[in-house]
Amino acid sequence: MARAIVNVPATARRGDVIEIRTLIAHPMETGYRVAADGQRVARDLVRRFTCRYNGEVVFAAELFPATAANPYLVFCTVAVDSGTLAFTWEGDRGFAQTETVAIRVT
Amino acid sequence: MSRVAAGARVLALVAATVVLAASPACVQSDARRPGxxxxxxxxxxxxxxxxQNPAMLWVADGEALWSRAAGPAGRACADCHGDARASMRGVAARHPAYDEASRRPVDLGQRIAACRQRHQQAGPLAPESHERLALEAYVALQSRGMAVAPPADxxxxxxxxxxxxxxxxxxxxxxxxxxxxxxxxxxxxxxxxxxxxxxxxxxxxxxxxxxxxxxxxxxxxxxxxxxxxxxxxxxxxxxxxxxxxxxxxxxxxxxxxxxxxx
The missing domain is CATH 1.10.760.10 (Cytochrome c-like domain)
Known part of the structure; x- marks a missing residue:
């Protein structure tokens, strides 16, 4: 299912600072909570987020238990070339999701 | 000609009076505030x-579910209802509504769950299940900006x-x-x-x-x-x-x- 929403301007002028907004569905279970049966709920976090612009890392973030569920990340980069922006979220329990968005730079 | 104009003016006055008479309700409605x-x-x-709105994650899933076949009937919501952006416009605004089959009022989530069982012959959609909330969010989005219109049934x-x-x-x-x-x-x-x-x-x-x-x-x-x-x-x-x-x-x-x- 479509479980990530990525917002990137479709076109930009070369040299423009563009804002990128990402939202992903994830429970961000801290690992500190205790369930109704008294057992600790296993940690399930997005640990790392990476944005690659034509293969080059332009932004990365490490996420920790204090982050709310469905993390929303906003950052900026400079439009240098037409191509693709690839967003990768990696985390516990082998979680890995990648979304790619095309951008046209004039 | 002038008599017609005068008649029209009287009519307009009557209409204005009617609007004025109805205005206390309007004033009251303006005083209400959403959450x-x-x-x-x-x-x-x-x-x-x-x-930014995380509920749009549910909307996105609901949109995907809308056109995905379910149940032995192999039918999707879209096969009967078509494009939700047209067919579901205003539906959330008039729920809860009366359901002929169960002879009870049902809310939007129950309506979706019932439709799924009756017409798609698919398994029940549990209350608060991800699928039911996703479809409900997608259908509700189609009424955004419309007035809440409870049916006069x-x-x-x-x-x-x-x-x-x-x-x-x-x-x-x-x-x-x-x-x-x-x-x-x-x-x-x-x-x-x-x-x-x-x-x-x-x-x-x-x-x-x-x-x-x-x-x-x-x-x-x-x-x-x-x-x-x-x-x-x-x-x-x-x-x-x-x-x-x-x-x-x-x-x-x-x-x-x-x-x-x-």
Whole structure:
């Protein structure tokens, strides 16, 4: 299912600072909570987020238990070339999701 | 000619008088405030911006589910209803509505679940399941910006009246009725939160406290648990009757689903 929403301007002028907004569905279970049966709920976090612009890392973030569920990340980069922006979220329990968005730079 | 003009002027006057006579209701409706009005600017911004609103994750899933075949019938919602952006416009604004088959009022989530069982012959959609909330959020989005329009079906009257009675009925160990907080003390504080006026214009909502989307039923059950009352199970007639009453209180207000609440 479509479980990530990525917002990137479709076109930009070369040299423009563009804002990128990402939202992903994830429970961000801290690992500190205790369930109704008294057992600790296993940690399930997005640990790392990476944005690659034509293969080059332009932004990365490490996420920790204090982050709310469905993390929303906003950052900026400079439009240098037409191509693709690839967003990768990696985390516990082998979680890995990648979304790619095309951008046209004039 | 001039007589016609004069007649028209008289008619216009009559029309103006009628509008004036009806205006106290309009003034009252302007004074009502949706739950989003008392939220922090940050939470309001989150609701306003679809790129930030986490409920849009449910909407995106609902959109995918809409055109995915389910059940032995192999039919998708879209096979009967077509494009939801046209066919589902205003549907959320007029629910809860009367259901011919079960001869009861049903809310939007129940309607979707029933449709799925009857027409797709698919398994039941459990209340608060991800799929039901996703479809409900997607359908509710199609009514965004429209006025809440409870149906004038006389078969709903008894249920609406029962909902009104439940709203004013003291319940639980705290011996509180809905009306005591949401009518008499709306806008004041309960602990750290502002008490809203209980106008369900934004459901299903993404509630930050839940870290998830949830239905009006979940919200009502939460309130009932809060006053230490016996909490009815999901899809109980009490919850739907209450929702009917709430919809009639909010009639004419603008649907802002899917909402974000603290």
């Amino acid at each position: 989003s009005a008392t939220m922090s600017p940050q939470t309001r911004a989150m609701q306003r911006d679809d790129a 006389p078969r709903l009257d008894a249920h609406r009246e029962r909902g009104r009675a439940l709203f004013h009925q003291r319940i639980g160990q705290l011996d509180l009725a809905c009306a005591q907080c949401h009518d008499a003390n709306a806008g004041k504080r309960l602990g750290g939160s502002t008490i809203p006026e209980a106008h369900p214009t934004g459901y299903p909502i993404y509630r930050l406290e839940w870290q998830s989307a949830g239905s009006l039923q979940r919200r009502l059950r939460g309130c009932m648990g809060g006053v230490r009352a016996e909490v009815p199970p999901y899809d109980a007639p009490d919850l739907v009757d209450l929702a009917l009453h709430l919809a009639s209180r909010a009639a004419g207000m603008i649907v802002d689903a899917p909402g974000v609440r603290p």
